[in-house]
Each structure stands twice: as structure tokens, then as C-alpha cells.
Amino acid sequence: MADINEGRWTAQVDEEIVVFLIGMRFNKLRAVTKWWPVFTAMPGMLKELMSDPESGLLNYHMHVGWRSITLVQYWRGVDDLTAYASDQDRKHRPAWLDFFRNRFKGAPVGFWHETYVVKPGTTEQVYGNMPAYGMAKATKAVRVGKQHDSARQRLAA
Numbered sequence: 271m272a273d274i275n276e277g278r279w280t281a282q283v284d285e286e287i288v289v290f291l292i293g294m295r296f297n298k299l300r301a302v303t304k305w306w307p308v309f310t311a312m313p314g315m316l317k318e319l320m321s322d323p324e325s326g327l328l329n330y331h332m333h334v335g336w337r338s339i340t341l342v343q344y345w346r347g348v349d350d351l352t353a354y355a356s357d358q359d360r361k362h363r364p365a366w367l368d369f370f371r372n373r374f375k376g377a378p379v380g381f382w383h384e385t386y387v388v389k390p391g392t393t394e395q396v397y398g399n400m401p402a403y404g405m406a407k408a409t410k411a412v413r414v415g416k417q418h419d420s421a422r423q424r425l426a427a
Contacts (some may be wrong), residue, residue: 272401278414279397280424281406283390287328288348289405292383293340301378308379311365312341318361319354326350329408344408348387394424 294312296305319327326346333340345351355362373379388405395405402411418424 274399274401275397275411275413276399279400279406279411280414280418281393281395281404281408282410282412283388283393283405284409285390286347287388287405287408288345288351289386289388290343290345290351290383291340291386292343293338293381295338295380295382296378297337297380298376298378299337301376304373304376304378308365308369308373308381309339311361312339315361315365316341325354327354329404331404342404344405348385351385391425394421396421396424 294305294308298304316327316330319325327350328344328346330341330343333342354360355366357363369381393405396414397403397406397411401407406412412418414424
């Protein structure tokens with residue numbers, strides 16, 4: 271189990287970082303042959319990315335819902351994210367092409383993504399009695415002190 275950082279912590283964001291949210295929704299639960307390849311593609315991509323520190327993926331968390339899965343990813347920059355997405359020799363591009371050629375019609379599975387470029391001083395976070403998580407795991411976890419006591423102070427830092 272991850273070490274718990276007791277007390278209140280925040281993330282120290284010194285450089286621009288990209289928060290990339292990506293998810294899928296099972297629209298037709300019985301269409302397993304259509305959505306299964308989409309469902310099973312992401313673990314391979316994550317393994318590929320996490321085994322290559324130069325890829326730019328800093329950290330991620332997966333959240334599973336009843337009919338959906340959401341990944342929150344933290345990237346070193348937009349260039350790293352887009353380079354991975356378009357690289358013919360990596361796992362994403364072939365999976366993406368397969369999705370649109372073979373799984374999109376009839377809407378058995380849906381997808382979405384959102385990209386946010388976060389600059390230092392434009393984000394705020396607090397973690398209480400948590401292991402390093404989210405932005406703090408992707409950057410640097412620092413204890414909340416007097417200079418970071420409120421959300422407004424953390425945003426101004």
C-alpha cells in the first residue's frame with residue numbers, strides 16, 4: 271500500500287503540465303465483440319507509456335463507473351501527448367484507426383477526451399491524509415503550510 275502523507279498536502283506545479291481526461295462508455299452492453307477491443311487497448315497503451323519515461327506521461331488514475339471508464343492522465347506537455355497519439359509505431363494510432371474503421375458505426379461504444387494545459391499558479395489542489403495522488407504524484411507533493419493554507423493562497427502561489 272502507498273505511504274500515507276498525513277495532514278494536508280498540495281502539489282507544487284513549477285512548469286506547464288497537461289491534464290488529459292479520456293474515457294469510454296459502453297452504449298450497447300451486449301455488443302461485446304465491438305467494445306471489447308476498445309476496452310482492452312488502453313492497458314497496453316498505459317504499460318507502453320509507463321515503461322518509457324521519455325514518452326511524457328507522468329502519472330494517471332483510472333476511475334470505473336457502471337457503464338464508463340475515465341482515465342485522468344498527467345503529461346509533461348502537449349507535444350508529448352500529440353506525438354504519442356500520432357506515432358504509427360506505438361499502440362495508440364493503430365487502436366484509434368481500428369476504432370473508427372470497425373467499432374464506431376452503430377455506436378456500441380462511445381469515447382471522449384478533454385485536454386487542459388495547466389500553467390503554474392492556475393491550479394489548486396489539496397490532499398488530506400492521502401498517498402501522493404493526482405497532480406501531486408505527477409509533480410511534487412508539498413505539505414500545506416501557512417503560505418498555502420487556503421485555496422486562494424494555493425492559486426496565488
